[in-house]
Amino acid sequence: MVVDPLVYVQGDLVPLNTATISVLDHGFLYGDGVFEGISIDAGRIFKLDEHVDRLFRSAAHMRIVPPLSPVEVRAQIVRVVAVNHLHDGYVRPIVTRGTGPMGLGATRGIREGNLVIVPQVRSRLTDEERLDKGLRATVVGVRRTPPECVDPQVKSTSYANQILAKLAQWDAGADVAIMMGTDGLVAECAGENLFIVAQGVLRTPPRHRVLEGITRNTILELYAGDAREDQISLHDMYAADEVFITATLVEVAAITSIDGRTIGSGTAGPITRQLLVRLRTAIAEEGYQVRYETHDSDLASVASR
Ligand SMILES: Cc1ncc(COP(=O)(O)O)c(C=O)c1O
Known part of the structure; x- marks a missing residue:
């Protein structure tokens, strides 16, 4: 994995140390978001389609609208793994409700969610x-x-x-x-x-x-x-x-x-x-x-x- 890994934030690849999301993001404000945890082992991503499906099922339940289609999210997950040369690790796609105004009442006005995909070196139990x-x-x-x-x-x-x-x-x-x-x-x-x-x-x-x-x-x-x-x-x-x-x-x-x-x-x-x-x-x-x-x-x- 590269030293300062690249994170996918709303369409851009950004170094982890400078990757940010709005303080008005409803995932941050209310825990209003959904996510997945996906493992990469010796360059293979296990059950990638199942993880993307579950992400979209969770989003559908919450009536959160991801900014990309399932095929596009899948492609961006692979891109984040590849660009970081992550051969053994973990990647986390997160889709939040999107950026507010603040207030629960603002929830129904938010049309589209925010997507970030964060890679991580993984430690496993021996x-x-x-x-x-x-x-x-x-x-x-x-x-x-x-x-x-x-x-x-x-x-x-x-x-x-x-x-x-x-x-x-x-x-x-x-x-x-x-x-x-x-x-x-x-x-x-x-x-x-x-x-x-x-x-x-x-x-x-x-x-x-x-x-x-x-x-x-x-x-x-x-x-x-x-x-x-x-x-x-x-x-x-x-x-x-x-x-x-x-x-x-x-x-x-x-x-x-x-x-x-x-x-x-x-x-x-x-x-x-x-x-x-x-x-x-x-x-x-x-x-x-x-x-x-x-x-x-x-x-x-x-x-x-
Ligand atoms: C509450 C909870 N149960 C079970 C699991 C295990 O799920 P999975 O095998 O898809 O990682 C997780 C991990 O994401 C979890 O957070």
Whole structure:
């Protein structure tokens, strides 16, 4: 990755250190925006179309109007990855409601959203951390917003709910915050989906109560055995043979203790390990292959400005 990476801001490529957005942007003022987090591994972008689709589904729910079409947003994501020579990293497209005046009443007058695409070098957990040792989780008091409030399917830039969960997790000295739904059943983590394995059956909470994670859906497809979207109680989770989390940045990571209860043998179980291997194979083989050279002229034209 180049030293001062280039960020896409409303049609321009701008060095990160000088990239700005208006203080009247409604994403900044009200958390009124949607976003995606996309991973690049060895020059391949995993599930690019699925991420762009989810971005547009979130925007449609919020009645936010992206300034570009899905095909154009996809092309700009690839451009940002290529121009920054980002071979292993992360890219975040964000579409906000757009620039106001200030005030909630101004929301309906805003015709078009703002788009920024930010690249980042990514740090991943080591296999020692994610498998051998595993992560310590705590069940936090903050509940996941139910579909009756902000639907968890919307990947909104307002992460207030998840940040409260993270604060409680850090207070408890844990690595991961598990959030229950308002129905008292397991929902998901602050930034990850959750799976349990019991007697060889893989279970994860139903999609209407959690963010429908793209890694989650991939794992459901990759499991050769019985995989179900299912209600999971606290007891089901405490008593599971294996518990693991999934997310684009995390891939798969074992939870080896929850609130002082050891899960399984206290290290990642065989199904968790096997699914991580399968996911990595899919990431290595299926991702969209970026052609970096195609965008070198772009980089040169930004440098000469
Ligand atoms: C609340 C929440 N749940 C789950 C996930 C995992 O989703 P994905 O696998 O698409 O990264 C994320 C990450 O974006 C998240 O923020």
